[in-house]
Amino acid sequence: MxxxxxxxxxxxxxxxxxxxxxxxxxxxxxxxLDTPPTAAELAALLKQLGMTARQLLRTGEDEYRTLGLDNLALGENALIAAMVAHPKLIExxxxxxxxxxxxxxxxxxxxxxx
CATH class of the missing domain: 3.40.30.10 (Glutaredoxin)
Structure with a gap:
């Protein structure tokens, strides 16, 4: 499958x-967009992809700027939480x-x- x-x-x-x-x-x-992955599922996907959360972010979305996700001090968990809450941010x-x-x-x- x-x-x-x-x-x-x-x-x-x-x-x-x-x-x-x-x-x-x-x-x-x-x-x-209708059924976003959980934080744990997204973390597992990132591991399988060999990517960081920042690499999977869609930086052109309005939410990226509105939420201040360009702040490099934000860690993996914060970025994953943002993508779960706003799945449009997931590449x-x-x-x-x-x-x-x-x-x-x-x-x-x-x-x-x-």
């Missing part, structure tokens, strides 16, 4: 989902397969974990 943290309004997310389906993958779609799409995770930017990047 392949899991995708998906936003249907995002062209990269739609392209990644289409690529997975073209490959015949059984895909569990999680619309993360997308995230695909999980075979105990690994990849960011679908570009969509083909997820093929390495299938």
């Amino acid at each position: 392949v899991r995708i943290y998906h936003n249907n309004r995002c062209s990269k997310s739609r392209a990644t989902l289409a690529l997975l389906e073209e490959r015949g993958a059984a895909v569990e779609v999680i619309n993360y 997308r799409p995230i695909v999980v397969a075979n105990g690994k995770a990849a960011l679908g930017r570009p969509p083909e990047a997820v093929l390495a974990i299938l």
Whole structure:
């Protein structure tokens, strides 16, 4: 089973989902804006991605500036909490397969974990 943290309004997310389906993958779609990951789930995803919370933040979102997330003194837990409370801040799409995770930017990047 392949899991995708998906936003249907995002062209990269739609392209990644289409690529997975073209490959015949059984895909569990999680619309993360409606069902955000918990802090523990997001921490686990970050570990699988090999990324820090700051690297997964969408810095162009209004919430990023409004919440002062550009403050480098903010640690992992604070950034994770912000992403859980404001899932729009999470870069997308995230695909999980075979105990690994990849960011679908570009969509083909997820093929390495299938």
